Amino acid sequence: MRQLSRSSLALAALLLPLAAVAEELPAPLQALEAEGLSVHGRFAAPDGLTGYAASANGQAMTVFVTADGEHAVIGNLVDAEGNNLSTAPLERLVRAPQDAETWEALEDSAWIADGREDAERIVYVFTDPNCPYCRRFWQAARPWVEAGRVQLRHVMVGILERDSPRLAISLLAADDPSAALAAHEAGTPVAPLDALPRRWELALQENHTLMERLGLVATPGLAYRLEDRLRTAQGMPSAERLEKILGPRP
Missing domain, CATH: 3.40.30.10 (Glutaredoxin)
Structure with a gap:
């Protein structure tokens, strides 16, 4: 039987809490998931918000959760210059992976x-x-x-x-x-x-x-x-x- 080294065990101990945190979503997102929302990834957002790239019925969208984790707003976030801060995360976390998956299906x-x-x-x-x-x-x-x-x-x-x-x-x-x-x-x-x-x-x-x-x-x-x-x-x-x-x- 293969045994893990001390360094491997230490690394595993560090990774397990991170994985558990990554899988646990705030309550508002869990409620939205129950209604059919798919969450694809998390990204940084200003003013204590946490952004999530998501999709529902094939439509990509961003969801922003408040600092207390108790409330969520669905929609685009725009800065003072009018830049849409949702565009890049949706492209990276939702559309690009979906495109790659579809292209692979076409190849097959x-x-x-x-x-x-x-x-x-x-x-x-x-x-x-x-x-x-x-x-x-x-x-x-x-x-x-x-x-x-x-x-x-x-x-x-x-x-x-x-x-x-x-x-x-x-x-x-x-x-x-x-x-x-x-x-x-x-x-x-x-x-x-x-x-x-x-x-x-x-x-x-x-x-x-x-x-x-x-x-x-x-x-x-x-x-x-x-x-x-x-x-x-x-x-x-x-x-x-x-x-x-x-x-x-x-």
């Missing part, structure tokens, strides 16, 4: 690559095989993809027509999904499979769940990074918006 979804793996920019595209606007977006993105600047990752969904799920799974299960999708978007429809592999049926359902989680209801649904933030868009972008999503035109 069932997608078909379109473009070079070492492209400087990645854009996830929720794509329905029967979506004419998805085809228009695919065509409009050719200059960026062919220049090696952007890799599109088509997160396949089947929401528009009765045969959309079958076609989406047929593309995901193809021997060469990238080639099959390119041919489909170029005008040679994919041949639907008679028997659908169960693993791809489950993957398609997970894609649908992820699309709903992002609040997207139309295709193409886009998820991308801009200025260190996760952004989303729906439908065929305008020419100006297209360059914001994909970068300067090659």
